Amino acid sequence: MFTYSLKLFIRQLISGNRQLLLNILGFSVAFAVVLFLSTFILTELKRGKSAENYESLYRLSAEEGAYWSSRSIEEFTGDFPEIKGITKVHADWADRSYFEVDDNQYNAGKILYADKYFFDVFNYQTLVGNITGTLETGESIIFTETGALKIFGGIDVIGRTLTFRTSSFGEMDFKVAAVIKDLPPEAMMTFDVIIPVAALEDNVSWYRSDHWGQSRYEVFVSLVSSESKTNIEKQLNAAFQSAAPEYATQDKGEIFLKPYSTLNFSESHDGVLLHSSVRKVKILGTIMMIVFLLALINFINLNTAQKIKQSRDIGIHKVLGASNWNSSVRIVAEILPLLFVTLLFAVLILVFSLSYLNGLFDSSFHVSTFIQPETLLTIVCFSIITLFFSTLFISSYFYRKNLFEVLKSNSSGKKENIRNALLVIQFTLSIALIIASLVINKQNSFMQNQSPGFQKDNIVYIPLSDQMSKLAKTIKQELAGISDVNNITMASHPLGESEMGWGMTLNDNGDEKRVVYEAMLVDENFFDFFGIDILNGEGFRSSSIRESEHIFNEKAIQTFGIEDITKARISSYDNATGEIIGTVKDFNFESLHHTIRPIGFVCAEPENLQVIYLNLQVSNGNQLQETLQKVEAVWNKHANSWPFEYYFLDNTLDNLYKADRRFSKVFLLLTFLSVFIGSLGLFSTSVFIAELRTKEIGIRKVNGARISEILAMLNKDFVKWVAIAFVIATPIAYYAMNKWLENFAYKTGLSWWIFALAGLLALGIAVITVSWQSWKAATRNPVEALRYE
Amino acid sequence: MIKLSKIDKYYDSRFQRTFILKGINLEVNQGDFLTIMGPSGAGKSTLLNIIGLLDEPSAGEYYFWDEPAHQIREKQKVQYHRTHIGFIFQAFHLIDELNVYENIETPLIYRGVKGKERKALVADFLDRFNIVAKKDLFPSQLSGGQQQLVAIARAIIGSPKLLLADEPTGNLHSEQGEMIMKLLKKLNDEGMTIIQVTHNEKFAQYGNRIIRIEDGLVRSDAMNIALQAEV
Numbered sequence A: 001m002f003t004y005s006l007k008l009f010i011r012q013l014i015s016g017n018r019q020l021l022l023n024i025l026g027f028s029v030a031f032a033v034v035l036f037l038s039t040f041i042l043t044e045l046k047r048g049k050s051a052e053n054y055e056s057l058y059r060l061s062a063e064e065g066a067y068w069s070s071r072s073i074e075e076f077t078g079d080f081p082e083i084k085g086i087t088k089v090h091a092d093w094a095d096r097s098y099f100e101v102d103d104n105q106y107n108a109g110k111i112l113y114a115d116k117y118f119f120d121v122f123n124y125q126t127l128v129g130n131i132t133g134t135l136e137t138g139e140s141i142i143f144t145e146t147g148a149l150k151i152f153g154g155i156d157v158i159g160r161t162l163t164f165r166t167s168s169f170g171e172m173d174f175k176v177a178a179v180i181k182d183l184p185p186e187a188m189m190t191f192d193v194i195i196p197v198a199a200l201e202d203n204v205s206w207y208r209s210d211h212w213g214q215s216r217y218e219v220f221v222s223l224v225s226s227e228s229k230t231n232i233e234k235q236l237n238a239a240f241q242s243a244a245p246e247y248a249t250q251d252k253g254e255i256f257l258k259p260y261s262t263l264n265f266s267e268s269h270d271g272v273l274l275h276s277s278v279r280k281v282k283i284l285g286t287i288m289m290i291v292f293l294l295a296l297i298n299f300i301n302l303n304t305a306q307k308i309k310q311s312r313d314i315g316i317h318k319v320l321g322a323s324n325w326n327s328s329v330r331i332v333a334e335i336l337p338l339l340f341v342t343l344l345f346a347v348l349i350l351v352f353s354l355s356y357l358n359g360l361f362d363s364s365f366h367v368s369t370f371i372q373p374e375t376l377l378t379i380v381c382f383s384i385i386t387l388f389f390s391t392l393f394i395s396s397y398f399y400r401k402n403l404f405e406v407l408k409s410n411s412s413g414k415k416e417n418i419r420n421a422l423l424v425i426q427f428t429l430s431i432a433l434i435i436a437s438l439v440i441n442k443q444n445s446f447m448q449n450q451s452p453g454f455q456k457d458n459i460v461y462i463p464l465s466d467q468m469s470k471l472a473k474t475i476k477q478e479l480a481g482i483s484d485v486n487n488i489t490m491a492s493h494p495l496g497e498s499e500m501g502w503g504m505t506l507n508d509n510g511d512e513k514r515v516v517y518e519a520m521l522v523d524e525n526f527f528d529f530f531g532i533d534i535l536n537g538e539g540f541r542s543s544s545i546r547e548s549e550h551i552f553n554e555k556a557i558q559t560f561g562i563e564d565i566t567k568a569r570i571s572s573y574d575n576a577t578g579e580i581i582g583t584v585k586d587f588n589f590e591s592l593h594h595t596i597r598p599i600g601f602v603c604a605e606p607e608n609l610q611v612i613y614l615n616l617q618v619s620n621g622n623q624l625q626e627t628l629q630k631v632e633a634v635w636n637k638h639a640n641s642w643p644f645e646y647y648f649l650d651n652t653l654d655n656l657y658k659a660d661r662r663f664s665k666v667f668l669l670l671t672f673l674s675v676f677i678g679s680l681g682l683f684s685t686s687v688f689i690a691e692l693r694t695k696e697i698g699i700r701k702v703n704g705a706r707i708s709e710i711l712a713m714l715n716k717d718f719v720k721w722v723a724i725a726f727v728i729a730t731p732i733a734y735y736a737m738n739k740w741l742e743n744f745a746y747k748t749g750l751s752w753w754i755f756a757l758a759g760l761l762a763l764g765i766a767v768i769t770v771s772w773q774s775w776k777a778a779t780r781n782p783v784e785a786l787r788y789e
Numbered sequence B: 001m002i003k004l005s006k007i008d009k010y011y012d013s014r015f016q017r018t019f020i021l022k023g024i025n026l027e028v029n030q031g032d033f034l035t036i037m038g039p040s041g042a043g044k045s046t047l048l049n050i051i052g053l054l055d056e057p058s059a060g061e062y063y064f065w066d067e068p069a070h071q072i073r074e075k076q077k078v079q080y081h082r083t084h085i086g087f088i089f090q091a092f093h094l095i096d097e098l099n100v101y102e103n104i105e106t107p108l109i110y111r112g113v114k115g116k117e118r119k120a121l122v123a124d125f126l127d128r129f130n131i132v133a134k135k136d137l138f139p140s141q142l143s144g145g146q147q148q149l150v151a152i153a154r155a156i157i158g159s160p161k162l163l164l165a166d167e168p169t170g171n172l173h174s175e176q177g178e179m180i181m182k183l184l185k186k187l188n189d190e191g192m193t194i195i196q197v198t199h200n201e202k203f204a205q206y207g208n209r210i211i212r213i214e215d216g217l218v219r220s221d222a223m224n225i226a227l228q229a230e231v
């Protein structure tokens, strides 16, 4: 029976059925989307379990953050038999780092700084060389396969030497000790190269610090057994309390071990771990289901349409003895190969678009990534769902008692309601997605175009290396001498980046309390340079007392509850007491994802500042190039072969919204695909309906109907469905997007025109899609149309 | 074996009820060869559809194989269509997507006849109906008469117990028609119960009983005297 049905199907396929091809195309795209998104989501979900020993692996955390100083960690590395290993690591925070091999420079890729216990806690598979003991001295370096290939072009590189230069730590020489296997795409801790912390301790004087508060490390703990977690936590707290009671209580709070498997979804800034956003996973999951639903509806509609056309045949088969079961088997026999061909196409689509998708999603999938049990299971599940629902729907058309009706009927009256309902669902989803896309886009451009509250155009900044900071005063003077440099200032770090959270003691007219704020060291020209309004006081002057005078933003004064700034003293770094000499107007020193936080500016000597800002006279591109060449000449004079690099401030600020733009692009693509799939379905439905009404159209034309009247007749229904869908989609999208906007500190409004535009777009797409077919049906020679019957 | 009592068939339109069949009483026994005659639109095809379990009467009782038709379950109905009933439609109703050979073969597949036997049977029928040369053609490539031959072959290949033939010879040349009627007669002699509809007085005489329907009523029901006289 099955083979008999299969034979019938293959015959249809060979006869080149356009509907069938459309069906396959639309569904393949959807399956490709499902394959990719499900893999993407699975990868995000699996991140926490990417380490072999994740069950007994933890990150050392405290109420006040998960970063630790060297000094603190020493207290934990003592005698705890239940701890298998404890390691401290940090990411690279340099503006630029690179390797030099045989006079060639290579971008360093992603660097992980790890101490000598790293491999006691994390397991990696070595390809060549030996990892044990390599991190103990500061001379060895370990690459991943990709990292090694990028620099050496091969992995047989044990013993090769290279020079490492970084703007934060200067210059160091290393010997390659090992190459490890590339990390899987779901890895949570990612890197291209591991550099021993020992190397920094040997080479960088300021790096060695026994300050309790120099919290730059993330600390990972591997336990012998997860059962001892609570016990260990108690012991760690006790040890820390006895070593530094004040610091432990005031700055850190309760210590606990956070399971590695939960870290991927915990809120955190750029540390060594990749983070997955629950929100993103949820949104992508929802879209995946929407795309699938759209395609499934197409699939059902198209297959049903095919079957309705063959309705008489099915009736005859029944008279000849086919049971409902036989008919269902026949439907399955037709759908199965269709599904199979579809999957094949989906895989092809995926293979060809993989590099594009990887770029768009910032993922690193190989074709092999898709060959894993979970993905295969997903595919099987989705296939079964498709098979089940299409068979169910299609069978329902023919499961009737009165065979005579099946034999005679061409269309199936009442069941049209089902088809129309499905159509409305499709329109609703499409319109909702279009609205969402528009809102996301609007929010993005809102954030990017909103003025941050300071001057950001025509500003170039140059990060200084540690050594060059010593010459900052000279360099600054020479740069200021260039004719097209309008203005110049220095700071500890670029605006837009926030990297110095300070916890200090505030003495407000006798009341002492701890306050936490973002800190930025600047020179006296800073506020003038950026056009930031000083609300209180005169700002920093050349006579300002360095490392002592503070200016806070309004938010800080408000948060700290300072009544009279002249009576407040703040402890500065190095425990010197500082004065607060003024207040500046709030401005967005971070991206607009965050509300404005308290920030304190300290007037500092140039030697303590790492970034030079230049305001350049830019009237044309040539002039800019010339000026930059002059700047570079100054640089080269002092840089000791350190390469010249500069950044445009507006670019840097723009980059803060890179992830948003990426997400917006992803969403747009998925919306486009959804609408495309929906249109394919709509197109086929219109073909089907036009075919059903061929005779009617012919007769109407014989009786004098105009083409426009026929077009209106055919399109009228679809317009009605779009209208109904619009009414349903609007409140859903309104609710969802309101919810989404809640995640932003500064948000755009949901203007009415977004909804109107989405509705019009959907209507336009629908009318164009349908008219394509209606036009053909309406302009056909009526004699031909009648003969068609 | 087949019994209709007070069978009505009507269609309700908005304001009125149109009767197609009205109080039909009819009994058909095993081995009968019944001819139904009547003007166009009299309800002959409708009656055949009801007898063949394709359509349901609006009122009245119908016994198929002595079983009340409205109680026959879907499953049992399928079984009856497979083994008991052969249908020759007025409009042929060949399956467009199947060729001649496959059209004839289809009922055998549903009956579960094994491949080899099926092949032999179909070959035999193709031969008997003189359409071997056409076996690979599709219905749209056949003349009306050829289509009718295929429809007949398809209806009787499964040797149904009851053959319902709606104008089986309408499109055939009289000689061919004669041939078909002889074939039906032979099948009837072998035990097949046959109900045929025809407008042809001559072919009507092949039946051993003739009923005439007009305006949904049975006007006459008579044993075929001529035939009996012949015997």
Ligand SMILES: Nc1ncnc2c1ncn2[C@@H]1O[C@H](COP(=O)(O)OP(=O)(O)OP(=O)(O)O)[C@@H](O)[C@H]1O
Pocket: B011, B018, B020, B038, B039, B040, B041, B042, B043, B044, B045, B046, B047, B090
């Ligand atoms: N769905 C329907 N709705 C209303 N009337 C119908 C319907 N189907 C059939 N009829 C009517 O039933 C009547 C009987 O039709 P039927 O096909 O049984 O006639 P017939 O006796 O076989 O005629 P012919 O000799 O032309 O084949 C016709 O008048 C027809 O119009």
Ligand SMILES: [Mg+2]
Pocket: B044, B045, B046, B090, B166
């Ligand atoms: Mg008829």
